[in-house]
Structure formats: C-alpha cells, structure tokens
Amino acid sequence: MTTHTTTVTQTEAPPSFFDSATYIPPDAIFALTAEYNTDTSPNKVNLGQGTYRDENGQPWVLPSVQKSREILLTQGLNHEYLPILGLQSFRDNATLMALGPDLYEKVQSRLSTCQALSGTGSLHTAGLLLRSCHSPPPKIYIPSPTWSNHHQVFSSLGFPCESFTYYDSSHKDLNIESYISALKTATPGSVVILHACAHNPTGCDPTKQQWIQLGQIIKERGLFPLFDAAYLGFNSGNVDDDAFAIRYFVGELGLEVAVCLSFAKNMGLYGERTGCLFLVTRSKETAVNAQSTLEMLQRSEVSNPPAYGAKIAATILSSRELKDLWYKDLETMSGRIRAMRVALYNSLNDYGAPGNWDHLVRQSGMFGFLGLEPDVVLKLKEEYHIYMAGNSRVSIAGLNETNVEYVARSIAECLKGY
Ligand code: LMR
Numbered sequence: 001m002t003t004h005t006t007t008v009t010q011t012e013a014p015p016s017f018f019d020s021a022t023y024i025p026p027d028a029i030f031a032l033t034a035e036y037n038t039d040t041s042p043n044k045v046n047l048g049q050g051t052y053r054d055e056n057g058q059p060w061v062l063p064s065v066q067k068s069r070e071i072l073l074t075q076g077l078n079h080e081y082l083p084i085l086g087l088q089s090f091r092d093n094a095t096l097m098a099l100g101p102d103l104y105e106k107v108q109s110r111l112s113t114c115q116a117l118s119g120t121g122s123l124h125t126a127g128l129l130l131r132s133c134h135s136p137p138p139k140i141y142i143p144s145p146t147w148s149n150h151h152q153v154f155s156s157l158g159f160p161c162e163s164f165t166y167y168d169s170s171h172k173d174l175n176i177e178s179y180i181s182a183l184k185t186a187t188p189g190s191v192v193i194l195h196a197c198a199h200n201p202t203g204c205d206p207t208k209q210q211w212i213q214l215g216q217i218i219k220e221r222g223l224f225p226l227f228d229a230a231y232l233g234f235n236s237g238n239v240d241d242d243a244f245a246i247r248y249f250v251g252e253l254g255l256e257v258a259v260c261l262s263f264a265k266n267m268g269l270y271g272e273r274t275g276c277l278f279l280v281t282r283s284k285e286t287a288v289n290a291q292s293t294l295e296m297l298q299r300s301e302v303s304n305p306p307a308y309g310a311k312i313a314a315t316i317l318s319s320r321e322l323k324d325l326w327y328k329d330l331e332t333m334s335g336r337i338r339a340m341r342v343a344l345y346n347s348l349n350d351y352g353a354p355g356n357w358d359h360l361v362r363q364s365g366m367f368g369f370l371g372l373e374p375d376v377v378l379k380l381k382e383e384y385h386i387y388m389a390g391n392s393r394v395s396i397a398g399l400n401e402t403n404v405e406y407v408a409r410s411i412a413e414c415l416k417g418y
Contacts, residue, residue, distance in 0.1 A: 029148060029389060036387045044385040045403045047394035050200065050366045052268060052333055055400050060333070062268050064326035068315040071322075077311075082304045084295050086115020086276070090310040093317035094261050094276040098232060098243050103251045109284045112291035114298060115305040118275040119230040119262030120149060125277050126226055126258045127157040128297045129290065130191060138224070139190040141182065143167075145391060147200045147228070150193055159191075167202050172359035172371055174204040180217060188222035196259070197242040198231035198365025201393035205235075205364065211245045215253050225249055230262040233327075235365045237334035239266075250280050263313050265366065266330060272309025333397075340399040341368060347408030354415045368394045376414050384410040 026034075032048040054060040085091065091113040096104045116122040131137045137159045142150050143166035155161050164182030168175035183192065194214075199205050206214060218225055227246050233239040249255045256279070263274040277294070281287045298304070316322040345360045360368050372380075372392035380386040386407055388394045399407060 027148070032387055032389070035381075039385055039387075041385040043406065045387065045398060045407055047386065047388040047396075047398040047407070050265065050395045050397075051270060052265065052337075052366075052397045053400070055336065057398070057400055057403070060268060062326065062329040062333075064316050064322050064329050065267055065269070065312055067322055067325060068312045071315055072311055077308075079307070082115070082307050082310065084299050084304050085113070085291070086305045087307065087310040087314055089318055090274075090314035091115055091276055091278070093314055094263075095278045097239060097317055098229060098246055098259055098261060098278070099250065099280075100240060100243065100247060103247055107250060107280050110281050110287045112279040112281060112287045112294060114277045114291070114294040115310055116260070116275045116277045116298075117273040117302065117305060118264050118270075119228060119260055120153060120275075121273065121302075121305075122260030122262065122275040122277040123150070123153045123226075123228060124157070125294065125297060125301075126260055127154055127159065128301070129258075129279075129294055130224075130226075131157055131159070132293055132297065133290075134189075139187055140226075141186055141190055141192045141223075143179070143193065143195070143199070145201055146193070146195075148389075150228070166199070167204065167369075169371065172369070173362070174199075174202070174206060174210075176206065176210055179206075179214065183214065183217045183221060183223065186221055186223055189224075191224045191226050192218060194225055194227050194245065196227045196229035196232065196246055197244075198235035198367075200230070200365075201367050201389065201391060202369045203363025203365050203367045204369075206245075208244055208248075211248055212252075215245070215249050215255070218249075219253050219255055225255060225257045227257060227259045229259050231265055231365055232261065233330040234266040234334060237331040239327075239330070256281055263309065267309075267313055267316070267326070269309045269312065272312070273306055274309030274313055337366065337396045338364075340396050340404060343401075343404045344368065344396070344399060344408055347405050348411060351409050351412035352416075353408065353412035366395055366397060368396050370394060370411075372411070372415075376411075379414050380410060384414070386410055 029049050036046045052060055095111060095113050114125060116125045140154045140159045140161045142161055142163055144163035145167060151161050165175050165178035197205055232242045235242045246259055249257055258279050261276045264270045279290055281290055316326050341361060345357050348357045363369060370392040377388060377390060377392050
C-alpha cells in the first residue's frame, strides 16, 4: 500500500505555483505593431502606436539628441549607477522645463522629484506613493476614453478606478458638461488623472478657459490632480503653451500636484525610458518626507533608473544652444503632424469620404480620432494593410506625402462600401 502511494506521488506532476495565473491577451497596441511588422504588403501603413516618423516613414533621431549624444561621447560615457532618485541635473531641468523659471523658483523648496521609467513608470511610482500615503487607496477618476494603460497601471496597484465621460462621440468633441459634473460629484480626497495636453486618444483638450474652470472645481472639491504629461512641447511645438494647465494649477490655484513627465515623444527617447515624476507639495517638510518615500519605493522596485536617456535629456535641457535646437525639433515634429492632419482632411474630402471630417482638424497632438466603426477599422487592416488602434485612433505621424492619399482613398472606399 505504502509503496503504491509513493509511486503515484512520484509520477504525478506537482501543482504549479502559478496555477491560478489567468491568460491575459497581448497588449492591443504592441500586438498591432507586431502584426504590422510581419505584414509583407508594399502598401502597408502603420498608424497604430504613437511613435513619430519622419517624412520618409522612418524613426527620427532628433538633431538636438544627436548633438547631445556626441557631447556625451566626447566627455567619455561610463556605465556607473545613477543615484536611486536618478540624475540630479535631469530631475532639476525636467521640472524647470515643466514649471518655467519663475514658478520653479517660487516652489523649488516644496518640490519632490524622482527620475522614473518614462511616462508609465512615473505614473506607477506616483501610484506607489499615493498608496503608501493613504489606506485604503483613494479612488482614481480616469477620463473615458483614455490611454490604454491608465486603468491597468492603477488597478494593478489596487486602486478603485472610475471612468467619467470625456468625449462626446456625436459631436466628436470634448464633453465639458459631463467632465464638470463628474468633478462636482467626485468623492473628496480622490485623485483625478489629467492629460496635461494632447489628450490620448481623442486629441481634444480643454481650452485655457475650461482648464481654469476645471481647476477651480478640483480645488473646491478637494481632489488631487495627477497630470500625465507625456507630450509637453510635442503638442503645439511650444512647451510653455502645453504646460498651461500644470502651471495654472500650481501657480494660480496653489494646488498640490503630481506631474508625470515623459521624454519618449518630445525627445524621441522611446526605448530609453526617460521620465520624471515631480510633486509640488504644501511645505518643505512634506516635500522632504515624500521624496524620501519615493527614494525607498524606487530602491525596492528598480534600485536606480537607466542613465543614458537621462544624460541625453539633461545635456539638452541644461544648454542654451541645445535647448534652442530642441525647440526647433519640436516645431519640426508638431509642424509636420499638423501638415499631415490637414493633408488627410483635404484628401478625405477630395475623395468624398462620407461624413464630416472637421473634427480631425479641430484635434491636436499626435493622434487623430477618426470615429470609424470597428468593422471599418478591421477592413482597413485586412484589405488595405492600414493599421490603426481598434477605436480608430490614428497616429498622424505615420502619414507622409507618399501614403496620405492612399489612406484617405481607402477610408473613403470602405465607407462607401466598395
Ligand atoms: C500609444 O498610445 O500608442 C503610445 O503611448 C505607446 C504606448 O505605450 O501605448
């Protein structure tokens, strides 16, 4: 009997520690890029993932970044660890860039800063900090629609997330009424995710007047503004314009804020994971304490952040000459995107694509939110080899003089039901 039992135990596979892991489908936007990469059609067009492409459809290393790399090489690059909180000159200059010199000077003693793994890492680190300061974790209000990763970042940290209607799909515009009503009924002490500019995916931002109104309600209701600022300078071509909401909330309303900066888009440092989380807090003491908590959280998670991108960005931001070059790069990228937006709009109208396309030129930033049905999005991919996000968001930077007419003509054909 005993022998029999032993034999059975040896031949049966023991249960896995991961038996309860459920299958999660691949991330939609990264899966779309992978699908595009394996498509052999000469006509293929990638309007999926938000990555800048030049007029030849190629990745673009910004001239300011190129110059910064050369400087770093002549200085002799090593591969030593950065401090846990990251490169000090990067943290300082990134925060200075977002706040502008006057406001930066005014709040400098109340700042906590921490280098992070691009926009996602900054949001995640902000979540870790908020969770360590509040038990149970506060509710997070997230606009709908939003960037595909927002819910995942915060729900995976245990935050209760609630969506509010941001977009009016019938008028294809920001739904300011529902936005205001969501804020007016939000639970005090909750966190609100704000896209600082270039709302992803809709391309619809509040006007300055609307930001002022939203900020005042956030203040009255005792909500905490958490800015996702992934497109500063990339949206309009001007960092100061794109940072309006952040600066208004801090400078005019005197609010505490968290700002998640990414240099993926505005410096093209996608794979270098270059980002910075900063907080403007109520007092010097709070800032010191919060920063020490950030340091502990960072140590427990990534130990210390990656160096190369931070060195590239800091070299640009700390040199007058390189910064001017970068400002030109921002104009080049945002200008080309604006021109392609207009070209797509004109071509859609020229080809008689059914419907009104004015929303496309009202929107701004990297994305165009077309408003196509899922079956049209699928047909465009399967029959025309044109790839876009399932919600018909297109990365305008994927368009160029060579493919824009093909894209417009294909959309027109699909909508006419050819
Ligand atoms: C996008 O929205 O396509 C980009 O921000 C890439 C990403 O990480 O989702």
